[in-house]
Amino acid sequence: MxxxxxxxxxxxxxxxxxxxxxxxxxxxxxxxxxxxxxxxxxxxxxxxxxxxxxxxxxxxxxxxxxxxxxxxxxxxxxxxxxxxxxxxxxxxxxxxxxxxxxxxxxxxxxxxxxxxxxxxxxxxxxxxxRRFDAGYLEARRAYQAGELGWIHSLRAVTCDMAPPPVEFLASSGGLFRDCSVHDFDILRWLTGREIVEVYAKGSNNGDPAIGAAGDVDTALALVTFDDGTVGTVSATRYNGAGHDVRLEIQGSRSSIMVGLDDQAALASAEPGVTFPSGDPHRTFAERFEAAxxxxxxxxxxxxxxxxxxxxTPDDAVAASRVADAAQESLAAGVPVRVVQAVSR
Ligand SMILES: NC(=O)c1ccc[n+]([C@@H]2O[C@H](COP(=O)([O-])OP(=O)(O)OC[C@H]3O[C@@H](n4cnc5c(N)ncnc54)[C@H](O)[C@@H]3O)[C@@H](O)[C@H]2O)c1
Known part of the structure; x- marks a missing residue:
């Protein structure tokens, strides 16, 4: 052996x-x-x-x-x-x-x-x-097989239940670099397209220590792809319903959502609808255990x-370029162009 x-x-x-x-x-x-x-x-x-x-x-x-x-x-x-x-x-x-x-x-x-x-x-x-997660793999397969048609909208969500220690946050690079970088990576990987512009906003309604450490506890970025397609990437540290990671892809032919299973951390507002009825994941470790x-x-x-x-590191840095632009946009309050010098 x-x-x-x-x-x-x-x-x-x-x-x-x-x-x-x-x-x-x-x-x-x-x-x-x-x-x-x-x-x-x-x-x-x-x-x-x-x-x-x-x-x-x-x-x-x-x-x-x-x-x-x-x-x-x-x-x-x-x-x-x-x-x-x-x-x-x-x-x-x-x-x-x-x-x-x-x-x-x-x-x-x-x-x-x-x-x-x-x-x-x-x-x-x-x-x-996430590149190993069954749901993201299936969404990518469906898109590449033409089953969704052309994508008109993408909505990526990453919500932690509770913030990590403030000491960790202070050295994490910020919510977009620490958390949403997963979404930026998966959006590039799934669509095969580059994100060329980011417009980010954030808020701090949780522990004031997060703001004092220079970070936000919640943020949303409007992203524009190189073919003009638009999407949103949102993240929070305070999602009481559970650890919620989803990606909704809507296409001209069909739509698909990653993370919409019985453990999805949300409730339907519709009368009589009991789905999802399972226990929501509480941490990234549970949500992505198999991945x-x-x-x-x-x-x-x-x-x-x-x-x-x-x-590869080049792949990861390409996602980090989007995260850097998002952090810059958050600080400046204006849309920021993403410079992608790295080829895949
Ligand atoms: N892929 C994911 O889903 C995911 C999730 C969480 C964290 N991360 C990443 O993992 C990394 C670690 O995050 P974490 O939350 O586990 O941090 P952590 O602070 O909980 O753990 C880091 C550990 O490294 C040790 N350490 C630090 N410097 C060291 C050194 N020079 N030599 C030996 N040990 C050292 C610390 O003592 C600590 O035990 C970060 O880069 C974070 O972005 C990725």
Whole structure:
């Protein structure tokens, strides 16, 4: 049986989930003769040691020790500001890298990294897990098969139930960069088109600490695509009904909605309508549980040379360019053009 050794740096909110998913990979990959082993580290050493012990993984005291231990791939799940240096370290050590989105806090910080990776033939997969979600995949298939006709309107929604810690928000780059970047990525991926202009508005009616940290708790962006199609991308940190992620695509022939299942976090106002009747998801981890698993399995397949990179740094930076424009529009109060210098 072949061993694939993954090193994971950062076991916070999403890192713990990736660690569990990596530990669970052997069940699905074993039939192909692969045994995935996990080594992990975090500056919060006691916490990381406990996570490792709980998963039968190995704790290492530093990123340097992790990289020196002989890995087949590095998974980065630390805060966004640390991504560029850790991606470089992974590329320098010659192993494929999986890094959580976004590539960097902003596009200016990400651009030098793109050249760095390219010059060294680095393999870096970025964590836009919606590309593995069954609903988004089906919507993309339906559109590409011509079943929707031409798209006249798109409405993307990403709503958290409650805000993450204010310390996290203060270093997240803002609601559009942290949250809506998933929608910007999926809109490009699904339509195959570029967003060329963004006009954003936001509000702060929740915890004043979010405003004091320079962020908004709710925002909406009007996006215009390169063929003139318009759409909206909205996000909030305060959606009491549940973690609500949907995409409504209306076409000249038919319409489709991602996220409209029995667990959708909304109620019908129509008399006698009981759908949806299930328990709404509460977190991104629940909503995208299957997608996160598939994403990590895809990284192992990428390491083994069995598949193409499902989300390159260039893809992710293209979405971040839209997020940057949205943050700029939010601050300036005017529409902002998106400069897409990166080709896909
Ligand atoms: N794809 C998604 O749906 C999704 C969801 C949530 C977060 N994220 C992204 O994941 C990243 C992490 O977010 P989070 O919410 O898990 O953050 P977090 O603050 O909960 O966790 C980060 C962890 O990294 C550790 N860490 C920080 N710097 C380190 C370093 N240099 N070396 C070792 N450990 C270090 C911290 O101690 C902490 O445990 C962010 O970039 C965020 O944008 C993606």
């Amino acid at each position: 072949k061993d694939v050794v993954l090193g994971l740096v950062g076991v916070g909110r999403i890192g713990v989930m990736h660690a569990k998913n990596i530990a669970a990979l052997n069940g699905t990959l074993n039939p192909q003769g692969i045994n995935v082993r996990l080594r992990l580290t975090d500056v919060a050493a006691d916490h990381a040691r406990a996570v490792a012990a709980g998963l039968g993984a190995e704790f290492l005291p530093s990123v340097e020790a992790l990289l020196a231990s002989g890995l087949d791939g590095l998974v980065i799940a630390t805060g966004t500001g640390t991504h560029p240096d850790l991606i470089k370290a992974g590329v320098d050590s010659g192993v494929p890298v999986f890094c959580e989105k976004p590539v960097a806090l902003n596009v200016a910080d990400a651009l030098p990294l793109l050249g760095y990776i390219r010059e060294r033939n680095g393999v870096v997969q970025i964590g836009h897990q 996160y698993r598939s994403e990590m399995a895809a990284f192992v397949e990428l390491i083994l040379g069995r598949r193409e990179n499902p989300c």
